[in-house]
Amino acid sequence: MTQNADRSTGALPVTAERQVPPDWADANGHMNEAHYLVVAAGATDRFLELIGAGADYLRSGRSFFTVETHIRYLAEVLAGDRLTVTTQVLRGEGRKLHLFHRLHRGDGMLAATVETLLLHTDLDTRRSSPPDARIAEAIGRFAATHSGQPAEGAGRFVGEKPSRPGPSAP
Numbered sequence: 001m002t003q004n005a006d007r008s009t010g011a012l013p014v015t016a017e018r019q020v021p022p023d024w025a026d027a028n029g030h031m032n033e034a035h036y037l038v039v040a041a042g043a044t045d046r047f048l049e050l051i052g053a054g055a056d057y058l059r060s061g062r063s064f065f066t067v068e069t070h071i072r073y074l075a076e077v078l079a080g081d082r083l084t085v086t087t088q089v090l091r092g093e094g095r096k097l098h099l100f101h102r103l104h105r106g107d108g109m110l111a112a113t114v115e116t117l118l119l120h121t122d123l124d125t126r127r128s129s130p131p132d133a134r135i136a137e138a139i140g141r142f143a144a145t146h147s148g149q150p151a152e153g154a155g156r157f158v159g160e161k162p163s164r165p166g167p168s169a170p
Contacts, residue, residue, distance in 0.1 A: 011145045013050060015043035015101070016085035025079040036071050040101045040114035043085040047099060051138035053131070062131065064097055064118040072153050075111045082106035088146045090154055092139035095120045095128045100151045113153050 016039055024035045048054060048064060057063070077083065084104045091098035096119060103112040122129040130136065 011149070012086035012088050012102075013047070013142075014084055015046040015050070015087040016083070018042075018083055020077060020079050020081045020083060022079045029078055031077040031079070031081075033071070033073065036073065036077075036103065036112050036114060037069065039083060039085060039103060040069070040071070040116065041066075043087055043101045043114075044099060044116055044118070047087045051135055051142070053135050057132075057135070058123075061123045062129070063121055063123055064131075065121045066116055066118050068117040070115045070156065070158075072113045072156070073111075074113070075105065075109045077103075077105060077111045083111070088149060088151055089139065089142040090115075090146070090151055092136075092143040095130055097139060100154050115154055 018039065020031050020035070024031050026032045044066070045054075048057075053062070053064060082105065084106075086102050086104070088100040088102070089098070090100050096117065099116045099118070101114040101116065102110060103114065105111045119128045120131040120135075121127065131139070
């Protein structure tokens, strides 16, 4: 997976870029649902590198653990399609890091969103703990930059019907 920290879309960092390999396609020729999470997990890892929580941080005994993920499949992705992922910090306070990844196809169509909640963890105790000050500051900078940007679909649950304007049914 090619990941590029230098490119960005607006204020959101591009955290993953890749072409969908043929072996990721299901019988319908679409990218299998498990691979949306693979792409998003790579974007999370790249974001953690951007804030200084990469391999060296992990070796120091600290990390972020994913505790919840929600994927919305919005448009077809086919084998051979190019994907670009941007990452938005929805919340980054204390031990919690709440990310919102957008997966765009090469034609610009929003194909999926992946919302991820992570907890900072001390690897010795295997319990949540506050991140180092420099990591918390980096998260805070991203959160401040990303605040006020829309994140349509964030916070939804499985089966929730999208809100529609107009009168409600009796």
